[in-house]
Amino acid sequence: MYNMDKLYEAVAERGHVCVGLDTAIEYVPPRERGSSDAGAVLTYNKALIEATIDVAACYKVQIACYEAMGLEGLRAYAETLRYIRRRGVLVIADIKRGDISDTARRYALAHFGGDFEADFVTLSPYMGMDSIEPWFEYAETAGKGAFVLMKTSNRGMRDFEYLELRNAPGLPAGVPSRLYDAVGNQLSALARARPGIHGYGAFGAVAGAEPKSGAEREEAAAIRSRYANLFFLIPGYGAQGGAAEDAALLLRDGNGGVVNASRSILRAWTVELKAAGRTHEGPDCEADNHFAAEAARRAAIAMRDAIQAAARDL
16 A cells, blocks of 8 residues: 555545645744744644644645754754654655665655655656656555656746647647656656556656636646546645635545645734734734644635535536
8 A cells, every 4th residue: 555545545534735844933933932943843843733633634844944954953854754653644755856866765765764754755857767766666665655746836837847848758649748748647657557546656746736727727627637647746725826726626536636735824823813913923922832723723724625615616
């Protein structure tokens, strides 16, 4: 059984929300910040996890936020991963690694075992499939999974991902194809060779939920249909402008993906304070970790319900 099968079942049980713990010190309530930024971030992460664990399908931890705090930050990163996994919930290490052969094996050893062990990682495919294959060995031996960058949600995604291809492998002649199709086709072939029990491969794809016009809605529907055996990690919701309706287009039969939100959950406490006309910055801010965690829970539940409603309405 692959971890992707477990993630499918977690979505069926708890909904599509992936809580992004891209936690910077400025996201922690001011009164909870101490002499150690890394210590404050770790404490805040634990409060958020406890408040959302029954409404989140999984968590995603962005390593850059912790690397920026040095060695203490990496210890907080490792402990955050351990804390989530000890609670029996799946965690994605957002590391976006992409290197060849022997180097990839070293990365896989580091992030699929040891101090930084996670259930999934994010990978960049642009050095070729030999940068992906060493990671896949861990799918076969330990059920591990990965989400490979295919069509992302950032402003610059069109610089490369939308480059037109003449003959993308795996597509019929005459079908418009782009660089992201080349990635999706390779991953889909990998999934067909080794399907999980719910029909998805051990490795899925990143497919963004940026705001969509009519043509972009058709494109999203086509991507979902074309890569029916790929489970999606769907970024772009909330702070990046993506709505529940945008994310729902990338789901399949009410499942098939998790939708990540980071800032809109991490900083939900500031939104609630502003709405109430209360101070959310500086020493006069009344919020503590308990208040912030409860606000995060409310944001996660609202997100879950909105996505489920949007998926039903398609």
